[in-house]
Amino acid sequence: xxxxxxxxxxxxxxxxxxxxxxxxxxxxxxxxxxxxxxxxxxxxxxxxxxxxxxxxxxxxxxxxxxxxxxxxxxxxxxxxxxxxxxxxxxxxxxxxxxxxxxxxxxxxxxxxxxxxxxxxxxxxxxxxxxxxxxxxxxxxxxxxxxxxxxxxxxxxxxxxxxxxxxxxxxxxxxxxxxxxxxxxxxxxxxxxxxxxxxxxxxxxxxxxxxxxxxxxxxxxxxxxxxxxxxxxxxxxxxxxxxxxxxxxxxxxxxxxxxxxxxxxxxxxxxxxxxxxxxxxxxxxxxxxxxxxxxxxxxxxxxxxxxxxxxxxxxxxxxxxxxxxxxxxxxxxxxxxxxxxxxxxxxxxxxxxxxxxxxxxxxxxxxxxxxxxxxxxxxxxxxxxxxxxxxxxxxxxxxxxxxxxxxxxxxxxxxxxxxxxxxxxxxxxxxxxxxxxxxxx
Amino acid sequence: xxxxxxxxxxxxxxxxxxxxxxxxxxxxxxxxxxxxxxxxxxxxxxxxxxxxxxxxxxxxxxxxxxxxxxxxxxxxxxxxxxxxxxxxxxxxxxxxxxxxxxxxxxxxxxxxxxxxxxxxxxxxxxxxxxxxxxxxxxxxxxxxxxxxxxxxxxxxxxxxxxxxxxxxxxxxxxxxxxxxxxxxxxxxxxxxxxxxxxxxxxxxxxxxxxxxxxxxxxxxxxxxxxxxxxxxxxxxxxxxxxxxxxxxxxxxxxxxxxxxxxxxxxxxxxxxxxxxxxxxxxxxxxxxxxxxxxxxxxxxxxxxxxxxxxxxxxxxxxxxxxxxxxxxxxxxxxxxxxxxxxxxxxxxxxxxxxxxxxxxxxxxxxxxxxxxxxxxxxxxxxxxxxxxxxxxxxxxxxxxxxxxxxxxxxxxxxxxxxxxxxxxxxxxxxxxxxxxxxxxxxxxxxxxxxxxxxxxxxxxxxxxxxxxxxxxxxxxxxxxxxxxxxxxxxxxxxxxxxxxxxxxxxxxxxxxxxxxx
Numbered sequence: 001x002x003x004x005x006x007x008x009x010x011x012x013x014x015x016x017x018x019x020x021x022x023x024x025x026x027x028x029x030x031x032x033x034x035x036x037x038x039x040x041x042x043x044x045x046x047x048x049x050x051x052x053x054x055x056x057x058x059x060x061x062x063x064x065x066x067x068x069x070x071x072x073x074x075x076x077x078x079x080x081x082x083x084x085x086x087x088x089x090x091x092x093x094x095x096x097x098x099x100x101x102x103x104x105x106x107x108x109x110x111x112x113x114x115x116x117x118x119x120x121x122x123x124x125x126x127x128x129x130x131x132x133x134x135x136x137x138x139x140x141x142x143x144x145x146x147x148x149x150x151x152x153x154x155x156x157x158x159x160x161x162x163x164x165x166x167x168x169x170x171x172x173x174x175x176x177x178x179x180x181x182x183x184x185x186x187x188x189x190x191x192x193x194x195x196x197x198x199x200x201x202x203x204x205x206x207x208x209x210x211x212x213x214x215x216x217x218x219x220x221x222x223x224x225x226x227x228x229x230x231x232x233x234x235x236x237x238x239x240x241x242x243x244x245x246x247x248x249x250x251x252x253x254x255x256x257x258x259x260x261x262x263x264x265x266x267x268x269x270x271x272x273x274x275x276x277x278x279x280x281x282x283x284x285x286x287x288x289x290x291x292x293x294x295x296x297x298x299x300x301x302x303x304x305x306x307x308x309x310x311x312x313x314x315x316x317x318x319x320x321x322x323x324x325x326x327x328x329x330x331x332x333x334x335x336x337x338x339x340x341x342x343x344x345x346x347x348x349x350x351x352x353x354x355x356x357x358x359x360x361x362x363x364x365x366x367x368x369x370x371x372x373x374x375x376x377x378x379x380x381x382x383x384x385x386x387x388x389x390x391x392x393x394x395x396x397x398x399x400x401x402x403x404x405x406x407x408x409x410x411x412x413x414x415x416x417x418x419x420x421x422x423x424x425x426x427x428x429x430x431x432x433x434x435x436x437x438x439x440x
Numbered sequence: 441x442x443x444x445x446x447x448x449x450x451x452x453x454x455x456x457x458x459x460x461x462x463x464x465x466x467x468x469x470x471x472x473x474x475x476x477x478x479x480x481x482x483x484x485x486x487x488x489x490x491x492x493x494x495x496x497x498x499x500x501x502x503x504x505x506x507x508x509x510x511x512x513x514x515x516x517x518x519x520x521x522x523x524x525x526x527x528x529x530x531x532x533x534x535x536x537x538x539x540x541x542x543x544x545x546x547x548x549x550x551x552x553x554x555x556x557x558x559x560x561x562x563x564x565x566x567x568x569x570x571x572x573x574x575x576x577x578x579x580x581x582x583x584x585x586x587x588x589x590x591x592x593x594x595x596x597x598x599x600x601x602x603x604x605x606x607x608x609x610x611x612x613x614x615x616x617x618x619x620x621x622x623x624x625x626x627x628x629x630x631x632x633x634x635x636x637x638x639x640x641x642x643x644x645x646x647x648x649x650x651x652x653x654x655x656x657x658x659x660x661x662x663x664x665x666x667x668x669x670x671x672x673x674x675x676x677x678x679x680x681x682x683x684x685x686x687x688x689x690x691x692x693x694x695x696x697x698x699x700x701x702x703x704x705x706x707x708x709x710x711x712x713x714x715x716x717x718x719x720x721x722x723x724x725x726x727x728x729x730x731x732x733x734x735x736x737x738x739x740x741x742x743x744x745x746x747x748x749x750x751x752x753x754x755x756x757x758x759x760x761x762x763x764x765x766x767x768x769x770x771x772x773x774x775x776x777x778x779x780x781x782x783x784x785x786x787x788x789x790x791x792x793x794x795x796x797x798x799x800x801x802x803x804x805x806x807x808x809x810x811x812x813x814x815x816x817x818x819x820x821x822x823x824x825x826x827x828x829x830x831x832x833x834x835x836x837x838x839x840x841x842x843x844x845x846x847x848x849x850x851x852x853x854x855x856x857x858x859x860x861x862x863x864x865x866x867x868x869x870x871x872x873x874x875x876x877x878x879x880x881x882x883x884x885x886x887x888x889x890x891x892x893x894x895x896x897x898x899x900x901x902x903x904x905x906x907x908x909x910x911x912x913x914x915x916x917x918x919x920x921x922x923x924x925x926x927x928x929x930x931x932x933x934x935x936x937x938x939x940x941x942x943x944x945x946x947x948x949x950x951x952x953x954x955x956x957x
Contacts, residue, residue: 005528022532023934026941028920049924156482159454203448208496211489218487348500355498372509375590383509388502400560403590407556407583408512419497 003061004304006435008081010265010297011061013071021078027090030083034092034100040084041100042091044076054080055100057107061298064103072296137181141238142220144180148173148189149217152210160203163196184239188213216360232317237360242316247325251314257281258311258330259337260303261367262414262425264436272297277365277414277425278313278324281337286365287313287324301329305425306432308334320357336431341367341412344384351417364417371413373403382413382422393421398436405433444492447485455481462488469495513586520552520951521583527555529945532938534561539569540905541939543864546575548952553581563587563594571864573597573616574623610636615648619655626659633659638667646677653683660687665694672696673733685735685759690800692761699734700759705768707753719769723749723785724756734759750788757792762802773808781812790818801828810837824861835873842880851884852895859902868908875911877903878918885923897928901936909947912940 003011012018024044027033031051033042038058043051052067054076063077084091096104151173155163162168170193177186188209195206219226219234226234232242258278266273274297276289291299303309309330315321341347351364372383373392380392380399392399392415402411402424412428427434443463450460459481462473472491478484520526533545542565546554554562563584566576577597580588588597596614609621625633637656641649653671656664664687671684688696709720727738731752740751765776780789797805806828813822826837842854855877869877881896900919907915919936946952 019536020934023938026937028916028937029933152486153480153482156451156485157454157456159452159457160448161452162454201445203452204445207448207451207489208444208493211486211491211493213490214483214486215490215494344502348502351500352498355494359494374507374509376507381506383505384502387504389505390502397560400587400591401557404556404559404583404587407586408510419500 003081003085003302005082005085007302008078008085011073011081012078013073013296017071017073017075017078020075021082024075024079025082025086027083027087029079030090032092033080033083033090034094034096035084036091036093039096039100039104040080040091041096042080042083044079052076053099055103056080057104059107059111062107137240140180141182141240144177144182144185145217145220145238147180148177148185148213152214152217156210160206163192163206164202168193168196181240182238184237185213185216187239188216212359219360227319229317229319229321233319233358233360236316236318236323241323244325247316248314248327251316251324252321253312253314253327254280254283254285254287254324255312256283256310257308257333258287258313259308259339260305261365262416262435263303263305264416264423264425265297265299267297270295272299274299275363275416276303277416278309279339279367281308281339286322287315288322288365289326290323301326303330304332304335305435306336306428307332308337318358320354320361322354322361341369341414344368344388362418365414366417366422367412367414369412370410372408372410373399373406375399375403382424390417391421393418393423394436398424402427402434405429444489444496447489447492451485451489455485460485460488510590513583516553516582518553518581520549520554521556521581523555523951526949526951527557529942529949530555530558531561533942534558534565537942538902538905538939539572539864540866540902541942542569542572543575544905544943545946546572546579547865548946549579550575551953552951553579554584556583559584559587563591563597566597567593570616574620575865577617577620610640615651619651622652622655623658626656630659630661631663634664634667641671646680649675649677650679650683653680653687656687657690660690662691662693665691665696669695672735682735686799689759689761689796692763696734697759697761697764700756701761701764701768703728703731704753704756704760707756708768719771719779721783721785721789723753723788725749727752746788746791750785753785754788754792757789758795760792760796762793762796762800762805773802773805774811777808777812794818794820797828798824803828803830803833821857821861823858827861831867831870835870839873839876842877850893850896851881852893852897852899855903856895856899859899859906862906866906868906871908871911874907875914878911878914882918882921885926891927894927896926897922897932897936901932901939904936904939905943909943912944916940 009018012021029045030042031045033040035041035056039056040058041053041055044054046052046067052065054063054065054067056063056073056077063073065074065076067074067076069075095101170189174186174189174193177183177189192206192209192213195202195209198205216234216237219230220238223231223234235241257280259281260276261279262277264275272293272295274289274291274293276291278287278289279285280287289303293299310333311330312327313324314327316323316325347366347368351366354361354364368382368384370385374381374383374389380394382390382392384390394402406427406429409429411433413422413424414426415422415424417423423436425436426432443465446463447460450458462484464470465473469491472495473488476484476487476491530545533541537545559580562576562580566573573596580597585597588594596616598614609617613621622633622637625636634656637652640652644652653668656668668684668688668691672681672688675681675684685696688694689700691697703724707721707724709722710717711720712718727736732738736752736755738752740746740748744751746754762773766772769776771779777790777793780786783789793805794809796802797809806825809818809820809825810822812818813820813825822841823838826834826841829837838858841858842851881900884893885896900915904915916937919933
């Protein structure tokens with residue numbers, strides 16, 4: 001099987017496309033169907049005399065269809081995937097027809113020329129030019145940091161009350177931070193904006209976030225005095241993480257079976273972000289695979305939550321190394337794992353240790369056992385024995401699905417803790433029951 | 441976080457107007473705060489806030505539980521609940537299937553339960569769509585009832601009803617659950633059901649009383665007359681009195697029906713015409729003093745086209761059991777329709793008879809009406825009238841209707857009318873009927889009119905919800921030979937294919953053994 005239903009659901013540009021695709025996912029609509037693991041193609045009957053020519057290259061995945069739809073992938077492409085998932089036997093094996101071969105060849109050619117270009121780019125390493133570029137960027141970032149420092153002090157002198165209401169140009173300030181190549185600062189400015197507009201204890205929370213920002217700016221100014229791991233954490237917080245190729249070459253490597261605990265996919269202005277949270281089966285170490293995609297949430301490799309993968313991870317540097325990248329494609333070794341979380345106290349001690357090492361992080365993985373879900377006055381809570389509760393950040397659809405599947409049983413819950421609320425990403429009873437945003 | 445809130449209160453007006461006074465705190469936190477550079481009040485305020493905020497995060501303690509968790513749902517051991525394949529099937533059906541398909545899917549589950557994953561969507565569907573509740577509530581299973589109790593929006597399903605303890609449904613269930621219980625009991629033991637109803641009526645609200653009384657329609661018999669008569673005379677709710685009157689009119693020997701018949705009888709007369717006695721009728725001259733107590737209205741509604749006397753007559757006729765007419769006059773239904781057709785009070789009589797016919801589904805009267813259609817004065821749906829006929833005759837009649845000169849809307853329009861006349865839980869058509877309809881559609885689509893049949897594809901999708909499994913292949917074959925000239929291929933195609941595919945699974949899945957419709 002190429003893709004699971006859940007993965008195809010994530011590929012769909014909207015619900016309407018997926019619905020239309022489900023209707024087309026029966027062999028009756030397709031006079032011809034062919035392909036295998038590498039590529040799929042077929043002709044789909046449409047309203048015109050000539051059927052649409054639909055093709056998919058599994059490397060990517062990439063789609064092409066002769067229909068006039070502006071959506072991408074269109075319903076025909078999705079239907080082709082759905083049909084292959086349900087009835088792979090309907091696809092004829094054998095070499096692709098000319099119209100498919102042509103497209104695949106052009107894609108191969110493009111990739112080769114890109115790879116060539118990349119190796120040419122990498123070929124003449126000019127350390128002097130690189131150092132110059134880096135100095136230039138640091139200069140810009142520092143200029144942005146100085147502007148933000150002035151702004152923070154001005155606001156504090158004039159009073160927080162001025163930040164409430166519509167008189168502040170948050171967008172402009174955030175955009176200037178991005179222009180200064182410090183997108184991490186831009187994100188923090190955006191967070192200040194939503195805190196200033198929030199209801200509960202807005203002033204205390206806003207001042208806390210401004211204080212944290214102040215400590216970040218202080219740290220940036222004094223970065224030369226700090227250890228290399230702390231410098232790396234600061235750079236990441238400012239929005240300039242280390243280059244992936246560097247991490248692969250110089251980062252700490254760890255090879256073991258990794259358990260996939262949870263997965264979050266988010267969109268922000270057409271930029272998709274995927275977070276895959278892993279746990280080393282032998283070391284118990286937590287790791288985060290963070291990936292971005294433009295336009296469509298297409299990520300590689302695919303992970304099934306609840307499964308175990310053998311792979312080598314290279315960790316980004318830092319005082320509490322957490323983000324990692326896979327050195328080679330993961331190999332599925334088990335569809336389930338039996339490890340279970342420690343106590344609530346142990347989990348929050350871990351959060352405290354992580355914070356002590358890297359106070360710039362903004363999300364922490366939390367894994368809890370014996371959790372019960374409660375809907376109380378419009379809010380969802382997780383109750384954890386002996387006597388604790390956490391406020392959840394979860395959509396009603398997700399929460400009711402989880403409640404229906406759980407039936408009030410004690411569940412193992414994995415999620416992301418943001419300091420105020422827990423966002424559940426996956427839940428287990430005897431086996432994996434639920435994942436956030438999954439198919440309903 | 442208390443210290444941070446205190447600091448924020450000071451920061452509201454700005455350090456220019458009010459210098460911050462950092463609260464003295466014990467331990468390492470206090471020492472860290474004291475060590476901060478105090479030269480710039482604004483900067484030191486921000487740094488203190490930063491320290492408090494980060495330390496607050498690191499020292500976070502989850503809040504104590506405000507309330508205990510609800511008791512977990514007891515297991516019911518039904519295999520459908522956790523079946524992934526069934527969840528895949530029911531998900532799209534519940535989310536956006538045609539109503540008939542939803543009803544069929546729920547009925548196929550009878551004796552089992554809905555897959556847990558689709559319960560939230562199913563409970564939402566039942567909330568919006570009351571007509572599905574009689575099939576939805578029995579297949580919620582323990583899990584569905586437990587879930588409904590967690591959400592006030594699903595209160596209609598939140599009783600403790602289950603098949604093992606049907607009495608619980610009556611004692612503690614929602615109105616919908618009580619109605620289901622009452623109707624079921626009426627089928628097996630009408631007297632006991634009436635007992636239960638009589639006991640609960642004094643405690644029930646007017647709206648609930650009206651709904652419960654109307655449920656006596658199931659298994660209605662002469663033994664129900666005393667209870668209904670009492671309600672007609674004494675109940676304070678008008679809807680309750682009307683519901684009782686409507687049921688009494690369905691009991692041919694009831695005192696109520698006899699009073700109505702006597703009032704109509706007073707309007708009948710005989711006149712000598714040549715050598716024969718001719719039956720005559722004259723509408724009441726005045727509204728009787730005791731008519732109001734029997735649920736009749738003296739004043740006609742604002743848009744009523746009948747005159748005042750015809751309005752009174754129509755109300756009387758509507759409440760007289762149809763067999764009384766043959767017994768009183770010696771005429772057949774067809775002869776009675778003819779007799780009225782040429783008289784002064786035709787509209788009042790025809791409408792009254794038609795209302796009564798729809799209530800009681802009398803086959804002889806249905807035939808008589810059908811033979812008079814189309815009649816411009818009579819707003820009767822021929823498809824709905826035919827429902828009173830035995831299945832075979834009914835389908836023959838439908839075919840006749842479909843073969844009449846196609847109206848501008850084409851076959852699609854006629855099929856649509858047929859489907860609209862059928863209840864949500866209508867039985868499947870016969871295979872023979874379906875094949876004849878398919879043949880007719882195939883023939884029509886060869887003609888020049890095909891391009892104008894805007895309803896056809898959309899209606900075929902609805903029609904596909906009622907074709908029997910042995911004709912699934914015929915339906916699929918027909919769809920695929922519909923010429924492109926028939927509009928709507930793009931919009932309706934996926935839906936048609938989905939309905940047939942889902943029905944195939946509904947009729948072959950080993951965990952679905954419910955009533956075959």
